[in-house]
Amino acid sequence: MQAQTVTNDPAHDFLGTRQPLDAIFAPKSVAVIGASEKKGSVGRTLLWNLISNPFGGTVYPVNPKRNSILGIKAYASLNAIPDPVDLAIIATPAPSVSQVIKDCTYKGVKGAIIISAGFKEIGEQGIALEQEIKAEAQAHNLRIVGPNCLGVMNPHYGLNATFGSAMALPGNVGFISQSGALCTSILDWSFRENVGFSAFVSIGSMLDVNWGDLIDYLGDDPNTHSIVIYMESIGDARSFLSAAREVALTKPIIVIKSGRTSAAAQAAASHTGALAGSDDVLDAAFRRCGVLRVDTIDDLFNLAEILAKQPRPKGNRLTILTNAGGPGVLATDALIRRGGKLAELAPETIQALNDCLPTHWSHGNPIDILGDADPQRYESAIAQVAKDPNSDGLLVILTPQAMTNPTKIAESLSNFSQLQGKPVLASWMGGNSVEQGEKLLNDANIFTLPYPDTAAQVFNLMWRYSYNLQGIYETPILREGRKPDYQQVETIFSQVYRSQRTLLTEYESKQLLNAYHIPTVETRLATSIEEAVNQANAIGYPVVLKLSSETITHKTDVGGVQLNLKNATEVEVAYQQIQNSVSPEHFQGVTVQPMLKLDGYELILGSSLDPQFGPVLLFGTGGSLVEVFQDRALALPPLNTTLARRMMEQTRIYQALQGVRGRTAVDLEALEQLLVQFSQLVVEQPQIKEIDINPLLAQTPEAGGSIALDARVVLHDQVTSDSKPAIRPYPTQYITQWQLKDKTPVTIRPIRPEDEPLIRSFHGTLSEESVYLRYAHLISQAHRITHTRLTRICFIDYDRELALVADHEDASGNHYILGVGRLSQIKGSNQAEFGMLISDHYQGQGLGTKFLQQLINIAKQEELEGIIAYILPENRPMQKICQRLGFTLRKDTEEEMMVAELTLK
Template identity: 65%
Template sequence: MQTPYRLKTDPTFDILRTERQPLSSIFAPATVAVIGASDSPGSVGRTLLWNLISNPFGGTVFPVNPKHHSVMGIKSYANIAEVPDEVDLAIIATPAPTVPKIVRECVAAGVKSAVIVSAGFKEIGAPGIELEQQILHEARLGKLRIIGPNCLGVMNPHTGLNATFASTMARPGNVGFISQSGALCTSILDWSLRENVGFSAFISIGSMLDVGWGDLIYYLGDDPHTKSIVIYMESIGDARSFLSAAREVALTKPIILIKAGRTEAAAKASASHTGALTGSDEVLDAAFRRSGVLRVSRISELFNMAEVLAKQPRPKGPRLTMITNAGGPGVLATDFLITNGGELAELAPETITSLNQTLPSFWSHNNPIDILGDADPERYSKTLEIVAKDPNSDGILLILTPQAMTDPTQTAEQLKSAIEKAQVPANKPILATWMGGAEVMAGEAILNRAGIPTFSYPDSATRIFTYMWQSSYNLRGIYETPVLPAEEDGIPNRNLVDKIITTAHQAGRTILTETESKEILAGYGIPTLQACIAATEDEAVGCAESLGYPVVLKLLSKTITHKTDVGGVQLNLMDADAVRWAYRNIKTSVAEKVGLEHFLGVTVQPMINLNSGYELIIGSSLDPQFGPVLLFGAGGQLVEVFRDRAIALPPLNSTLARRMMEQTQIYKALQGVRGRAPVDLAALEHLLVRFSQLIVEQPWIKEIDINPLWARFEGRTQPENKSSSLLALDGRIVLHPPELREEQLPKLAIRPYPTQYITPWTIKDGTAITIRPIRPEDEPLIVQFHKTLSEQSVYFRYFHLMKLSQRIAHERMMRLCFIDYDREMALVADRKNPVTGDREILAVGRLSQLHGVKEAEFALIVSDPYQRMGLGTNILSQLLYVARSEHIKRITADIHPENVAMQRVCEKVGFRLHRSADLVEAVIDL
């Protein structure tokens, strides 16, 4: 009872249906109307019309101008309603105040899409913003999609469509280019014609009033002509849409981006350290990493990376091996490699042995491999063949400088043959630097034709290699199978957290006390240091006596978060007299600096020997574009001085938590340095995941810090808390004000695990199961599930037999388990095996939304031992519930004609079946 799941992420099938992609009317229109077409020389309207008719795109062009009967000799129409044919694309080039009325007329005439090149909108301030809102209102009354306003337009070089007012047409190629700057578009266009760079699409998107990054990334992701996507970004717009689209497409098509404005637009005065440490540009970097987008810092690198990633694979690691005939360029390349985050590969012993047998005795005997200035083509090719097999190398850079014995052209020819002969591993890229002028050009051309990117200087090549590794590292972080944390009884304690937040709101407070903050942390399984509240000196002494000396006294206040700023912390108190002195000192200091009304007493805690571990910080604050963001790094009192931190977007899993840790300098120490034992990194991962869960599930939290989080060296114990190697020594939480409505609370940029779709159920044989959304941690369970499928189930699923090894390959599994819940929903039937106690998956149902429309395709597959027990019907019913909740309007599936059981299930839940000789299509409108 299986249906074939024909998603483009499944390499077996291609379900690209361009006729159902609404943006096709923009890039492949059959009819185009130019509203504002003109005969006036130099006008935008004339240039648009001329570009369309002088670059035949296979369609019809209609000028629209109420003042002329013809424009450039072509019959003109007074308005869009008079155009005799249905219009796919309207290009609007009239004064800004006229555009809302024109958009209304386009909607009434059934125009599918529009490009508004007119300026005078939000870039001029409030009046322009009001005009944009009027346009959007009119467009939403129909299905009109809009690019712009204030844009250059769009080109499809493969069809000849030039719907821009640029002076020239781009060459056809395989790079999809999107820019928010029209001026930059014209500069890039001029450059591309000089450099012979071609494009699959050339898009200026202007203000992004309607069509945004996500729409265009999905479109180019589906476009067979596009091999890579290059973006010039000024603002991200709909962050969630961008991340969703980029994460899906970047796995198969590199997305390279340059973002204007790296200057720090950091958070202003904040109640938390995290708020002071997170800047918008750093959050953007975190967002790009999370979606697999490669950010570069120079315009030239945009296209270099597009070319390189189209020709060469991403490396599996940062280690580069260099082969050079001159020591100087090798040293220069090494400097740039290390500076930019790469590493020199350490040559394996067998590689050195082979090189000793091949090269002159004076070769460098190290990496870079200096094969000396008299190196001939054969020496280069033999060295490459040896190095290609080195297991320690993740990439190879070939460097050639013209010298008396050098033949750049013949060396390139022999290297081309050597590369084919050497069978270079699939994940080991090869780059080349042919230094010199005209004498090396022929060799460069040979290498480029062979798919080996060439660079004029070795520093450029090493920079590009480190970008390639960064891209590989980012994607690996997204799609590396995480570990599911062990279940803990009573965690999270959501009722406790809700009670604390409600109590604070009822009291009109947004700042929680340290005790309340720690209770919330403990409610999510984050270990906290035991504390005792004291409202008097005597109570403080009593607390200290019960805890044991030495102790720490900290201010207890409902209004002050940074206690050290007001003298609110006293450390290493050894006896009762010291405790009494500390209590009085804190009270007096607070009274003098901010007023006694801010003093509620103190908390008394055991004194931790911080020298037996590290002080870390974990926190969350709000970014105006991405909502809640997470921070991890080195903590303590000087946290804002050293600023050693990493930023990430929630939610986290164990892999993403480790990647976050790896981005900091303190991570090196956490692994163990200078004789010190490492900290429990697995426990720290687990704590970060729990903290992320807290942020995801508690949207009333505006800012939160754990500073310091004390991480003890493994093997050390402390009498005050022997069970935990991690302790939150301090915690502060700031809430959103209670007058906000829940729908006004900031939303996460990445949709978290949809717990609302978890349901219990019992199948016919009495087995209790849970139907729930799939998660990345399920990959091992899905592998075991596939082992339970018969050949018939596999055949019905894919319309042909597929080997088990193909079905369970990680590259395939990650596409099925690592899903974007905004775009796709997969429900699994999960049970615990009563004999082994292990989790098992019995069935998988999947719903995938088509790009740009409110339609989806579904698939369903049930383990053979559990077929005909009602499981398939229940999961399909749950998928329909999900679809309605996600506002899907239509669901379809293709079913094998012999799969009668699946056809019956579809009919049972309301699908219509359309039968043909070789296919049954199931359709339901919701």
């Protein structure tokens, strides 16, 4: 009872369906609206570029005033063209573009490139025009690149749909730029450096086709090995993150983002008509989806090339081998300055180097093999350090000296071009004298750079990229927590809104944290002196009194905190002092708390809204000097335990949390879980605008773990309470309880990254027949349970697909997955494919029918238009289930499969 589908198995591409952007990148016919004979005009250049680089299709100039242009028959309008048109390139004044788009939809055109400027970058009038165009295009499935762009090139296809000066060289780099002017500069640079492209795209102001669409397209393109991006604004953040996260595991995505400084960000916003978000938040977003950010155009293309040639390093430890001390020191400085480390040579490596090097070699890393090193000495030393278990990468430096033979040494190094899990870089210094050696190394896929400090910087970028990817696909540990008290949260928020407030009091804030089982210091509310004394007596002295106010958050600033009160008399005096420190309308009593011994570290944990990415988490050094130290890390929710630990690792305080100078480490596992629960609170309660726990006291397990000492929460106005996370959180609404026919209880729930061990065990319960019916060919169990494959199955983007598992818990508390059902959206459409796989022991128990019913309900809630599946003809049980639930069946003779389809709209 297995349903075949393409998308469920990342290693299996069953269908050869056309991509939705093929009309733009691989058209069979192109119309140029605004084609012209006028020399130097955009319309003439576009037409000339198309006919000068034959792509195998037909070009139709459109100009109502001419019968022919450049010797080609011209048409008065798009509708006058007698044949179908795949792509329309529009180079007419902005006010006329709306009518041209209507002509395109009437004609059935599927792709358009709007070269014209004069849209949202000019203000309200341009924005209104864009919206009119977008509405018309979306209603008729017309995809648009631009407006205000240079156009699109597909060098492998022979398509130059730009007004650039020349066609890019064919290659393996997909280049996307938001700046047309930068495109022309990069194009000129690529000819000098002999860099080729699989696609060359000027994306413009992203009216329709955005970063996510293009990343998806290039991710599927076999000619594209890496994607490089020049970005001014991110646009649809959720689309970008979703596409980048899916593609980054198989193809590097490298971004240079302008606007790091506030002045540059303002200039970029003015240029693109978009608002700039926080640059630090953008860095956090890139880390979350496995994108590598660089600062220079050199780094952009250096990394694209080296990641295509060499493996990613597993860590940040670099071995440097050189024939001169100075360049080794330069490389070391550059390495350490950006977070890399010198690999500590293993004892056996040192002994082996002692045996093959002169007595006066450096006896450490950097390994200085001295200025008279010949090819044999280089080769012997490289052979030893290549085996060193403590190293994650190798940089070989050569400076031309009297006895140096750069070409012969390059030949020796070429023998070590592919080390397992270790990139090899080279810096051949010396200009023309080392040119032949550099060529040999490049031909052997060893990346060469002229300066050793640049090489060290490239290694740092490589390991950071690898580190980001490891964080995404490292299986987190599942620690089942208690369910939040949603009723208590609703009561708190209702009470605040009834009081016409958006600011929670400290007492309410801590109640909110308690509802999500985040530990807080005991806090009692008192509205009179007598009540404050009674509460203090109940808690036990010494105590702390704090102002309870519906309007004041920073209590210390107004004298609203009284510490270390040792008896009732001191409580009475402190209460009166706090009451007198503010006017009556700001005083709603005090909170009474125990005076804790601060035997730990003061941290801050918070969340605020970014205009592009929604809720953003902050973690770092807290306390009253939080703004002074500015030791913090940002991350996008939701978090799991792995992401929580990665967030902590980015701060300087993390070293202290692990234990320093004889102090015991704090309870890091509990702190991880606290961050996970806090992120759950943030994504599940969109009414929250800002929330801070400061200080969050991190202590050892013996001292009680982490505890929130103070908290501040601000809500949205009730009218504006929607703060959508940039990454869709776990869809708890799709969790249901059910029983098999034999009364075995199961929880049918969305899959999660922590399920990888359970899915691995599940594949051990499948027969070859079940596997064949599911995938239309046999896949060995060893291949099915590789970590790389299982991450693609368990670490899903709930915006793109949703997999359900049937989770059974036995009497001993052990969990087993009995089946998996998956719904995957088809790119470029509002339809999805489904597939399912049931353990052999539990087939015939109604689970397949239940899965499909649930997937249909989910598809309806997600507002999909239809569901489709591809089923082997011999898989009759699956076909019968589909028919019972309303699917129609047809035979696809070309693919020799049965196609099951269900229309939902």
